[in-house]
Amino acid sequence: MTTLEEAPTAMEELVDLPDPETQPLVHPLDLPAARTDFRNGWLVGAATSLPVAALVAGIIAYLTRSVVAPIVVFLALSIFGALASRFAINRAWDHIPRKRQDRERPLPRSWDLGAAAILALALGVALLLVVYRLDDADVPLDVRSFTFGMSAVAALLVVADALVGLVRPAGRDRALASLPGVLVVAVATVLAYGAWFDGNAEGSLVFWGAVSMAAAGLLVGAGKLRERRVSARAAQQ
Template identity: 35%
Template structure:
């Protein structure tokens, strides 16, 4: 991580030893802008964007372009802005964690995205010509998110995650379970059949693959900072 050359007034170490960018006036704006961009590459938001574009256009290319574009712009922008915010704090004083309230707000945004996904799919099912592919793919995506969140919830519980982190994961997990179940139930008798299994699996695999890529990228960047 590049150290900032300009002088920044940090709280005295005897008063507050470890700091988060939200504690530093010069870094706060950068961190929050990075936080908002990070919402663009969260899995629920990416899936919601893809679902809306697919239903609106019935165009697979447009759907992939919207989803991948959101993922790329959000990830690159958030990483750069967040890294610049952390540059204001010497590495030895950087707080591991923090911003708990913002984690819960992020979970609420993700939960809203999940509601959008469910609403789009239900509207599609209720329309004159429901698209089985949309229903199956989004349901599979929901299952993929449930699996990802269940894994993160278990890992957090195993390692004693802080209160805000656990609350965030529970909010998102509950929202995904409810939305996915609602979509699946609405599709009973109108969409489901043996022919949709492959599409459901593709939706789940897409989400899981995206999350694995994100985990690998995050791990690589973290190791790079420690090197």
């Protein structure tokens, strides 16, 4: 019987880990035996993340006009998806002794883009449903005008955030991963104007919608700045 002290050695022999002299830390992506489990676990996690689950639940609510169905879908995706993802990823890490696990290694950039693309797809469907719902005859023009003003500023904030991230080296990876979502938001905003208005948008309501969203953006930005300063101050102590 293998003792606890012998377990790492037995595991190394079983999985054929890289030489610890040349590569002391190992990631599941380095091992063919663990790579599939890790990739599948990540994919399930990306497809069932909380934002994706919430957007899918919203789409289900729109299509079914039901209260129960979207709740069931959200809980099923978020809970069972998280459990399945964690199970597969943990099984991948089990191939590597704990002392040699490279838990801090960043994932490939293409994976971040893939996760962003999944979220962008769900976001795009949800936004299109909102666009065409507000195009119905029972929605007053003033509601569309105010909503478009808010949407236009929100789109500008999203685009500006991505551009700032691309300029700053520290935020470039995050900005690149956000590009699919940025594109979806920009396209949805353009489609909204074409679907909602025929040159009859109420300018004053568009303006006040834009002002309200700009104010909300300033508040959020101030909150993030304060949080960043608090974190930096705590790190210095």
